[in-house]
Amino acid sequence: MLRQLRHDVWATDQLIARCRQLTTEQLQLSVPGTYGTVLRTLQHVVSSDEGYLIRLLGVRLHEQLFRHEPDAGLDEIAAHLPHVADAVERLFAAGDLDGDRLIRDTPARRPDQPRSEMNAWAPVAQFVHHGNDHRAQIATTLSAHGIEPPDLQVWPYAMELGAVREAKDT
Amino acid sequence: MDFCRTLDEARLDDQARGTYGSLYGTLQHLVGAEQWYVQLLTSDLIGARIRRGERHTLDELMSIAAAIGARELAVAASDDPDRQIVMDDGKGPRTTVGVILAQLVHHGNEHRTQATTILGSNGVEPPAVSAWAYGRAAGISETGE
Numbered sequence: 388m389l390r391q392l393r394h395d396v397w398a399t400d401q402l403i404a405r406c407r408q409l410t411t412e413q414l415q416l417s418v419p420g421t422y423g424t425v426l427r428t429l430q431h432v433v434s435s436d437e438g439y440l441i442r443l444l445g446v447r448l449h450e451q452l453f454r455h456e457p458d459a460g461l462d463e464i465a466a467h468l469p470h471v472a473d474a475v476e477r478l479f480a481a482g483d484l485d486g487d488r489l490i491r492d493t494p495a496r497r498p499d500q501p502r503s504e505m506n507a508w509a510p511v512a513q514f515v516h517h518g519n520d521h522r523a524q525i526a527t528t529l530s531a532h533g534i535e536p537p538d539l540q541v542w543p544y545a546m547e548l549g550a551v552r553e554a555k556d557t
Numbered sequence: 558m559d560f561c562r563t564l565d566e567a568r569l570d571d572q573a574r575g576t577y578g579s580l581y582g583t584l585q586h587l588v589g590a591e592q593w594y595v596q597l598l599t600s601d602l603i604g605a606r607i608r609r610g611e612r613h614t615l616d617e618l619m620s621i622a623a624a625i626g627a628r629e630l631a632v633a634a635s636d637d638p639d640r641q642i643v644m645d646d647g648k649g650p651r652t653t654v655g656v657i658l659a660q661l662v663h664h665g666n667e668h669r670t671q672a673t674t675i676l677g678s679n680g681v682e683p684p685a686v687s688a689w690a691y692g693r694a695a696g697i698s699e700t701g702e
Contacts, residue, residue: 420573510688519662527574527576529575540663
């Protein structure tokens with residue numbers, strides 16, 4: 388699970404790096420059936436990642452919450468990814484995660500929001516699903532406008548780490 | 558796929574710019590890929606080989622997907638994530654069970670998003686397939702989207 392989450396952070400980082408090569412106008416592209424513009428979708432991915440991790444860790448990742456901010460720029464979004472990466476490592480620092488642990492609340496809850504209880508596996512699985520879902524929407528938007536999206540599969544990530552490599556006969 | 562079974566057959570040929578292909582083609586690719594991942598993991602071919610260009614019914618795909626899914630869960634529960642696997646009948650690159658399982662999750666997620674994008678862009682409200690929705694369907698969570 389830790390590796391799955393690390394891949395998720397890597398994929399978002401790769402996508403941000405690709406987006407740095409785009410123009411301001413290209414960052415505002417979207418297609419029907421997706422969440423919104425490239426930039427808004429990226430912000431939604433990273434701010435949601437922080438939200439899941441705040442719930443899982445029970446502490447804020449930094450003083451000011453990074454909530455839904457439609458005007459956030461790429462630099463601001465990118466600046467939050469290290470918080471996500473660090474929180475993922477902290478989550479697993481004590482060993483395997485107990486998926487059945489009951490989380491009773493989140494420090495990110497607004498006073499007017501109802502409290503939700505959930506087992507730890509749910510926000511972890513949702514973290515992976517959610518990032519993947521919205522990165523795929525951005526890839527669709529880029530492709531639909533003739534822009535080659537980066538390859539965010541596990542294969543290139545694993546190759547980068549040497550976890551997929553040419554087999555040597557033994 | 559359960560949701561898509563309720564649609565008019567012609568909707569399965571719907572497409573959206575920038576995605577893998579038609580709604581049907583995407584679902585078939587998703588199941589076919591998982592069939593291949595499970596074969597990599599276990600050496601067993603589950604169900605008849607799904608080949609690109611062939612057209613199965615959704616019921617056929619769902620039947621194969623259910624058997625594949627059960628096997629995936631069994632592998633995830635019992636196999637060693639660090640076990641080495643050499644792809645392509647021992648002639649290809651070396652990888653591990655954990656990498657293949659991670660790719661399996663990524664791949665399905667990516668193409669399901671393309672399927673929901675096709676539905677949404679053609680005016681059909683897609684089903685909720687998030688982990689939240691799974692928790693609600695399983696009766697173990699009350700979280701919203």
